[in-house]
Amino acid sequence: MITFALKLFAALGCGLIAGVFFAFSTFVMSALARLQTAQGIAAFQSINITVYNPWFMGAFLGTASTCIFLAVSSLLKWQQHGAAYLLVGSLLYLAGTVGVTILFNVPLNDALAVVDPGSADGASLWSRFVPNWTFWNHVRTIAALAAAAVFAISLGDRYL
Template sequence: MRILLPPLALMSLLLSGAIFGFFYAWVCSTMWGLDQADPNVAIEAMQAMNASVRNGVFAPAFFGTPFVLLLTAFVAYRAQRTHAALCFGVGGLIYLFGGLILTMAVNVPMNEALAVVETPLSPEQAQQIWSDYSAPWQVWNQIRTGFSGLTLLLTGLGLFALPQRAA
């Protein structure tokens, strides 16, 4: 069981970092850029990005992170690394509820509602639709980004809690 712990811990770090980075990029560049664009362009771009994100590159980080973290917690616990197990386990639960489930419950329905908007719209209509979408979407994205960052932090703490090999 102990032999599985290092690769699982590193996979937990990789997936936690990937999903945090993905959400963080939306916070600090993507949405701000779309907010500066023509609202019709912003709507079309967001529709295209939302449609393209459902892929095999994104899926492991988005769907796999909590389960890999929980598996890592289980293996760490079985290896009597209880502090590390706690960090990985809490990180997995935080991402499960604050990242994955939050996204499925809030951001995905918002994305699906935007997906049926047909463009081009009048400038006023497009501005109203984009404003109604972007502001709340960004709030919820910042929340899931915070939870994902906390997950990454806990994953790092879990790694630090693992024993070091003697030189």
């Protein structure tokens, strides 16, 4: 019963995070890019501050914690039917979503956080930031959605 609950939580968490990232990939970044450069930078700087809240971080890190637990559990029970689904789903989320966030999106966010929105350096950074950040956001969107799908598949098999 606990394994079912953890798989359900992982599927829902991955899907929720995929939805947040999907929104950024499909319209938020486009809307920010349409603003005057200084306004776009200032808006994204504000987003970077407000993203650190209990709701988003709880979903993002709570899902990661669940995936770590399920990955370890799958390795310890590798002979059991369905262990591969748990490992693959967990790795998709941990590497493709959390890993990409840490390695690519956060450093881009950090660089943008210290730039003056009205400066020439800010404009130069913004012109590179939007396509680069969006590309890596697409990657983590796809990874989180794929992880949600794998966990959903694992829920549908009573032997998993």
